[in-house]
Amino acid sequence: MKITDFSTLTFDCYGTLIDWETGLLAVLRPWADRHRLAVSDDDLLAAMGRHESRLQRARAGAIYPDLLADLMRALGDDFRVRVSDAEATALGASIKDWPAFPDSHEALRYLAGHYRLVVLSNVDNASFVHSNAKLGVTFDDVYTAEDIGSYKPDPRNFHSMLDKLGEQGIAKGDILHTAQSLFHDIEPAKAIGLVTNWINRRHDKPGPGATPPATATPDFEFPSLAAFAAAHRAASSGR
Numbered sequence: 001m002k003i004t005d006f007s008t009l010t011f012d013c014y015g016t017l018i019d020w021e022t023g024l025l026a027v028l029r030p031w032a033d034r035h036r037l038a039v040s041d042d043d044l045l046a047a048m049g050r051h052e053s054r055l056q057r058a059r060a061g062a063i064y065p066d067l068l069a070d071l072m073r074a075l076g077d078d079f080r081v082r083v084s085d086a087e088a089t090a091l092g093a094s095i096k097d098w099p100a101f102p103d104s105h106e107a108l109r110y111l112a113g114h115y116r117l118v119v120l121s122n123v124d125n126a127s128f129v130h131s132n133a134k135l136g137v138t139f140d141d142v143y144t145a146e147d148i149g150s151y152k153p154d155p156r157n158f159h160s161m162l163d164k165l166g167e168q169g170i171a172k173g174d175i176l177h178t179a180q181s182l183f184h185d186i187e188p189a190k191a192i193g194l195v196t197n198w199i200n201r202r203h204d205k206p207g208p209g210a211t212p213p214a215t216a217t218p219d220f221e222f223p224s225l226a227a228f229a230a231a232h233r234a235a236s237s238g239r
Contacts, residue, residue, distance in 0.1 A: 001195065003220060003228070004235050008170050009111060009197075010161065011139075012152075012179035013121040014098070016199050017108070017225070018131050021045055021210050023098025027091050028075075035081045045210040047078055053183070053212050056122070056151035063124040063146050065092025095123070096130035101201070103226035108137040110229045114236070116140045116170070120161050120177075122151045122184065141165070153188040162192075176220075178228070183208070187216035195219045199228060 014020040028044045051074040055067050062070075069088040076083035111117065117139045121128060124146040132139070143161045150156045162172060178197040179185030186196045198218035202209050222228040 001219065002235060003176065003197070003232055004114075006115065006176040006195070007174045008116040008118060008165065008176070010118045010120050010165075010175055010177045010194075012181060012185045013119050013128070013131060014123065015180040015201065015209075015211070016178065017100060017104045017135055019099050019101050019201075023094055024048060024091070024210060026097070027094045031072075031087060032079075035079070037079050037081065039079065042207060042209070044075075046207065047075055049208070049210045049212050051075065052210070056145075057154075060150045060154070064122065064127060065089075065095060065124060068092035068095075095127040098131065098134075100131070100134040101225065103224050105136045107225040107229040108135060111232070112137060114232060115176075118161070118165065119143065120152070120157060121145065152184040155188055155192055158188060158192050158194070181211045182214035182216045182218075183211045186218050187214045190216055190218075197222070197228065199223075199225055 011017060024045065025041055028048070029041060032039050032044060048071065051071045055070055055074070059067055059070070068091040072088040072091045073083045108117065117137065118141045119128070119139050120143050122145045125144055128142060128144060141164065143164065145151045145157065148157050148160045165175070172193060175194055176197050177185065177189040177194045178199060179189070180199050180201045182198065186198055189196050196218040197220040200221055200223055203223045222231065
């Protein structure tokens with residue numbers, strides 16, 4: 001099995017293409033400092049990951065900015081700090097400001113010449129419009145949690161995507177699911193028989209960051225999207 005064996009890349013967006021941890025910390029770090037909380041960035045991200053997965057199960061139909069507002073209030077409960085309405089809504093509103101990883105645009109431009117590009121994201125449609133502008137590419141299909149009515153790692157999200165791609169003649173074996181989160185993407189994608197490609201953005205950092213831990217073994221692994229694109233270029237040229 002080679003990375004050139006597939007016609008379609010299905011992507012997670014946040015954590016894979018968009019640097020959501022930097023975006024989250026741009027709100028969470030000043031909030032913690034403002035309230036004089038002795039908590040590290042890693043601890044803030046880990047708490048965020050715990051609450052996010054719980055809320056995504058409990059409020060599957062909520063749009064992502066509203067879910068992040070509830071998450072902010074839950075963080076306040078953890079640290080015994082009252083969270084104002086403005087502080088709660090600020091986290092969801094910040095999605096539009098989350099930066100793309102520096103390599104995302106060029107790597108996606110290259111990959112678009114060799115694959116169909118599809119997004120399967122735990123986000124709402126309006127927020128994704130802002131992120132897509134930062135990525136600067138046109139995706140062939142975009143499937144969001146808002147459209148599907150549930151959040152990854154729910155298998156429903158993957159089955160919904162596969163059904164829609166199947167209507168276009170794209171079979172499961174044509175797809176390489178490419179993502180950073182073992183918990184949200186690699187583990188559930190493997191469970192339904194997709195080939196998986198782990199973009200291990202945290203390869204030089206301890207722990208899983210803003211996602212709960214998972215132990216899935218991906219079929220392919222690269223430290224960045226640029227490294228994946230370079231490997232495809234080398235494989236295509238026979239090097």
